[in-house]
Amino acid sequence: MVKALSSSGLRWLWVSAAIIVADYATKAAMVAAFHPGEERPYTSFFSLILTFNAGAAFSLFADADGWQRWFFAVIAVGAALLITWLLKRGGSATYCLGLALILGGALGNVWDRLTIGRVIDFLLFHYERWSWPAFNVADSAICVGAALLIVDSFRQRRAADPTRVPSERGN
Secondary structure, three states, X not given: OOOOOOHHHHHHHHHHHHHHHHHHHHHHHHHHHOOOOOEEEOXXXXXXXXXXXXXXXXXXXXXXXXXXXHHHHHHHHHHHHHHHHHHHHOOOHHHHHHXXXXXXXXXXXXXXXXXXOOEEEEEEEEEOOEEOOOEXXXXXXXXXXXXXXXHHHHHHHHHHOOOOXXXXXXX
C-alpha cells in the first residue's frame, strides 16, 4: 500500500502548485495580450513574444506529425509520478525544492500539451542577431530545479567523501 506524503513532503507539493499557477497565469496573460508571433522588445536584450512549441526543448521534434504531443505528455506524467515518490522519500531542502520546481514545471507544460497540443512560450532573450529559444515560467522552474539537484549532488558527495579532512573551521 502506498503511504501518504508526509507533511514535509506535502509542503513541497505546494511549491509545485505555485509554479503551475504562475505558469498558467502568465501564459493566459500572454495569450490575451499578444497575437501569435507578436514580439514586444523591453530592453536591448529582452522581449516578450507569443510562440507555440509542439516539440520538446529547443523545438526538438516540433515538425513531427503529432506523435510527440502524446509522447512528451506521457514522459511528463511518468516523471511527475517518479518525482512525487522521491519527494515522499524526502531529502535535503535543496533536493526537495529542486524536485518540486521540476514537478511544477513539468505539469505546467503538460497542461499545455494536453489542452492545446503545444507549449506556450513567451520569454525571449537576444543580442543583435542571436536569440535564445523562447521559454516560459515552467521551463525556468525546470532549469532552476535541475541546477538545485546538481548543487545538492555535489554537497552530498562532499559530505560523504571519506578522504576529506575537515579544516579547523569544521568544514
